[in-house]
Amino acid sequence: MGRPDEVRTASERGGLSSVRWGLLGTANIAAKAFLPALRETGGRAVAVGSRSVDRATAWAADNQVERADSYRAVISDEEIDAVYIALPNDQHAHWAAAAISAGKAALCEKPLAMDAVQAADLLAGIAPDALLWESFVFPFHPQTDLIRELVSEGRIGSLREIISEFHFSVGRPDNIRLQPERGGGALYDVGCYPIRLARLLSGAEPVGATGSMGFGDQPVDLDVAAVVDFPDDLRLMLSAGMRRSPSTFTRIIGTQGELRVSNPFHPVETSTVELWVRGDWVQTWPAADGTAFRHALEHIRAVLTSGEVPRYRATEDGLPQARAMDLVRAGVERTHSV
Numbered sequence: 001m002g003r004p005d006e007v008r009t010a011s012e013r014g015g016l017s018s019v020r021w022g023l024l025g026t027a028n029i030a031a032k033a034f035l036p037a038l039r040e041t042g043g044r045a046v047a048v049g050s051r052s053v054d055r056a057t058a059w060a061a062d063n064q065v066e067r068a069d070s071y072r073a074v075i076s077d078e079e080i081d082a083v084y085i086a087l088p089n090d091q092h093a094h095w096a097a098a099a100i101s102a103g104k105a106a107l108c109e110k111p112l113a114m115d116a117v118q119a120a121d122l123l124a125g126i127a128p129d130a131l132l133w134e135s136f137v138f139p140f141h142p143q144t145d146l147i148r149e150l151v152s153e154g155r156i157g158s159l160r161e162i163i164s165e166f167h168f169s170v171g172r173p174d175n176i177r178l179q180p181e182r183g184g185g186a187l188y189d190v191g192c193y194p195i196r197l198a199r200l201l202s203g204a205e206p207v208g209a210t211g212s213m214g215f216g217d218q219p220v221d222l223d224v225a226a227v228v229d230f231p232d233d234l235r236l237m238l239s240a241g242m243r244r245s246p247s248t249f250t251r252i253i254g255t256q257g258e259l260r261v262s263n264p265f266h267p268v269e270t271s272t273v274e275l276w277v278r279g280d281w282v283q284t285w286p287a288a289d290g291t292a293f294r295h296a297l298e299h300i301r302a303v304l305t306s307g308e309v310p311r312y313r314a315t316e317d318g319l320p321q322a323r324a325m326d327l328v329r330a331g332v333e334r335t336h337s338v
């Protein structure tokens with residue numbers, strides 16, 4: 001497992017100027033979001049690993065990745081500094097531990113682990129200063145800085161309630177999100193986002209949850225709604241699922257006003273943050289330029305190449321996030337079974 005000396009500093013990495021990435025999995029999200037962001041930040045996509053070398057070879061050619069290999073070969077490749085893990089949820093913790101142990105930095109897709117026990121095992125096996133991130137990329141986006149600033153300046157009074165949704169429509173029936181053995185289900189896939197947002201904005205951990213899940217004819221939760229209690233009477237009302245038209249609309253409500261955020265998690269050019277005070281519109285901010293993935297990868301590059309202090313690492317946040325997910329799941333299942 002990872003020792004502190006395995007986390008190489010920028011100078012030990014030989015004056016690294018751009019980060020050499022390896023990818024695990026020929027994943028949709030890697031092609032659609034990670035690689036475009038990587039190119040914008042000047043990083044190199046050195047190799048993709050797959051269960052099938054043929055698939056990796058074709059995918060590498062389609063997506064301008066230099067080489068194709070197995071997962072194991074990618075994490076032990078000496079020409080790779082950082083690994084992006086875009087595998088089904090049930091494999092995240094295993095490969096995150098393996099990548100860190102091989103001396104790499106790692107950006108692991110969310111959720112980092114299937115539960116808090118698995119997250120604790122993973123984190124106990126790696127150094128506390130390991131460069132491991134759970135791929136919630138929105139905290140790195142300037143729009144999130146703006147929201148945090150407006151809340152901490154008291155522009156909406158004291159934070160009382162966050163009403164946040166993340167819905168989309170799952171496409172193919174063989175999607176990993178519909179497979180319980182792969183860690184599928186709406187809470188793992190998208191319910192995790194409002195929970196991460198509420199934890200980030202409140203700086204606190206949830207203390208209770210109730211709610212319900214809808215399964216339709218599937219073996220996983222297709223949607224979930226939950227009321228999640230935080231200390232000091234702060235409440236998160238979350239709604240997330242995989243069978244509606246896309247929406248991530250979020251209201252961050254205080255005693256004096258509220259922020260209406262059209263897309264807190266993956267802001268695009270048309271996304272906005274509106275400030276309303278005592279029922280009146282006050283101001284609208286457009287989302288800052290760039291994808292959340294780009295801002296996250298810029299941060300990782302700065303950490304690896306110029307010694308920037310790492311932020312939002314999974315070594316600090318992975319376990320409380322997994323505990324919060326466990327609490328919501330247990331609360332929803334308990335209420336739902338009544």
Ligand SMILES: NC(=O)c1ccc[n+]([C@@H]2O[C@H](COP(=O)([O-])OP(=O)(O)OC[C@H]3O[C@@H](n4cnc5c(N)ncnc54)[C@H](OP(=O)(O)O)[C@@H]3O)[C@@H](O)[C@H]2O)c1
Pocket residue numbers: 024025026027028029030049050051052055056086087088089109110111135136137176182189
């Ligand atoms: N942060 C974000 O904004 C964001 C957005 C979307 C998705 N995600 C996360 O990214 C991960 C991948 O999602 P995706 O939609 O890109 O999935 P995907 O297209 O299905 O890719 C998953 C990859 O995992 C590999 N894999 C290994 N074992 C598998 C198995 N038993 N069944 C199917 N695939 C298997 C496959 O690559 P090989 O067969 O080539 O090995 C596959 O290409 C998920 O954890 C998801 O939560 C994050």
